[in-house]
Amino acid sequence: MAASKRVAVVGVGTMGSQAAWRLAARGAEVVGYDRFAPGHDRSAAGGETRIFRSAHFEDSRYVPLLKHADTLWEELQRETGRELRRLTGCLLMGPTEHQQMATVLQSIAEHGLDHEVLDAEALAKRFPQFRIEDGDAAVLDRHAGFIRPELTIQSAARRAEQLGARIHRYTPVREIVPVTGGVEIRTDTGTELFDTAVVTVGPWVNDLLPGLPWEVDIRRLINAWYVPTTDDWSGEERPAFIRTAPTHCYGLPSPDGVSVKLGLSRALHRPAGDPNRLDRTVEPGELDVFTELLRRYMPDLNPDPVRLSVYMEGYTESSRPLVGPLPGNDNVVLLAGFSGHGFKLSPAMGDIAADLALDGASSQPIDFISTLDRAEA
Numbered sequence: 001m002a003a004s005k006r007v008a009v010v011g012v013g014t015m016g017s018q019a020a021w022r023l024a025a026r027g028a029e030v031v032g033y034d035r036f037a038p039g040h041d042r043s044a045a046g047g048e049t050r051i052f053r054s055a056h057f058e059d060s061r062y063v064p065l066l067k068h069a070d071t072l073w074e075e076l077q078r079e080t081g082r083e084l085r086r087l088t089g090c091l092l093m094g095p096t097e098h099q100q101m102a103t104v105l106q107s108i109a110e111h112g113l114d115h116e117v118l119d120a121e122a123l124a125k126r127f128p129q130f131r132i133e134d135g136d137a138a139v140l141d142r143h144a145g146f147i148r149p150e151l152t153i154q155s156a157a158r159r160a161e162q163l164g165a166r167i168h169r170y171t172p173v174r175e176i177v178p179v180t181g182g183v184e185i186r187t188d189t190g191t192e193l194f195d196t197a198v199v200t201v202g203p204w205v206n207d208l209l210p211g212l213p214w215e216v217d218i219r220r221l222i223n224a225w226y227v228p229t230t231d232d233w234s235g236e237e238r239p240a241f242i243r244t245a246p247t248h249c250y251g252l253p254s255p256d257g258v259s260v261k262l263g264l265s266r267a268l269h270r271p272a273g274d275p276n277r278l279d280r281t282v283e284p285g286e287l288d289v290f291t292e293l294l295r296r297y298m299p300d301l302n303p304d305p306v307r308l309s310v311y312m313e314g315y316t317e318s319s320r321p322l323v324g325p326l327p328g329n330d331n332v333v334l335l336a337g338f339s340g341h342g343f344k345l346s347p348a349m350g351d352i353a354a355d356l357a358l359d360g361a362s363s364q365p366i367d368f369i370s371t372l373d374r375a376e377a
Contacts, residue, residue, distance in 0.1 A: 018350025094244030
């Protein structure tokens with residue numbers, strides 16, 4: 001490993017803060033750039049909480065990466081002395097014949113994950129705040145819970161700085177230019193030369209890399225917080241939860257116990273447009289789908305939200321992220337398009353980015369998400 005390499009991290013958010021930490025921990029000379037500052041709320045990292053889970057709906061091949069992330073979550077908490085993640089469980093619900101329910105059970109079986117299957121009667125007794133319908137299944141992923149996104153990003157960035165990294169705040173990168181033996185990072189204040197660059201700019205990826213051979217669809221998403229009308233939501237077990245169908249949604253009880261956060265899937269997000277001009281106003285009609293979800297599955301939540309927030313996420317056609325060298329430039333490592341399920345993986349992705357930037361390869365099983373020889377979007 002060439003630990004003396006000079007590495008730029010462009011975008012010090014969900015993935016970039018972790019990449020800066022992992023690179024600095026290995027002795028690399030790390031310089032980060034962010035158009036705002038670590039932990040800002042203008043991209044995809046806000047919202048107070050994000051779900052961590054061991055079982056995976058999308059593809060069981062993520063599970064080894066989640067196990068690697070799990071180890072690094074514990075390491076980052078030890079190094080920073082902050083509670084970044086709390087394991088409260090995650091309840092996964094949906095029709096038994098739905099493909100995502102089959103995939104989550106497959107991932108559990110393949111990897112021996114700690115779980116519990118609940119029938120309708122058991123669910124009603126143990127988690128009376130939820131309703132399920134005939135033909136539904138409920139799986140409790142025990143090694144799951146919530147992550148604090150803003151605190152995590154600030155903590156990882158600060159730890160990177162403690163290890164020697166430098167972060168240029170409020171410094172958007174305008175261009176990444178390949179040069180002999182490295183790359184130039186160009187900003188409004190000048191140009192710096194690096195051996196390699198890790199690009200983790202989230203919804204700005206299409207602006208910074210306009211020739212990207214894959215489409216990253218940037219979507220505007222809404223999170224809404226609702227106050228319970230009963231005590232069922234404040235019991236001993238307050239797991240995060242996901243419903244697969246007929247309307248894919250997710251939720252997390254707030255850490256303070258006052259409210260419950262809800263979010264929706266990609267199909268219900270509208271295009272974000274220019275990421276610099278995100279429409280943060282939520283029209284009343286946009287809440288109709290939330291209101292129907294509460295009526296049907298969570299009737300003990302007051303249907304009038306107490307808080308609304310708007311963020312952005314990037315999706316690929318396959319919903320699998322882009323992780324690896326930029327085509328035609330092995331000195332640029334790209335992490336993009338995590339399609340709404342990347343935060344739980346972020347320490348592992350930061351570590352993989354460090355592998356690729358310093359060694360040119362990673363021992364982690366990333367073939368299915370690698371940019372190498374990838375024809376699909």
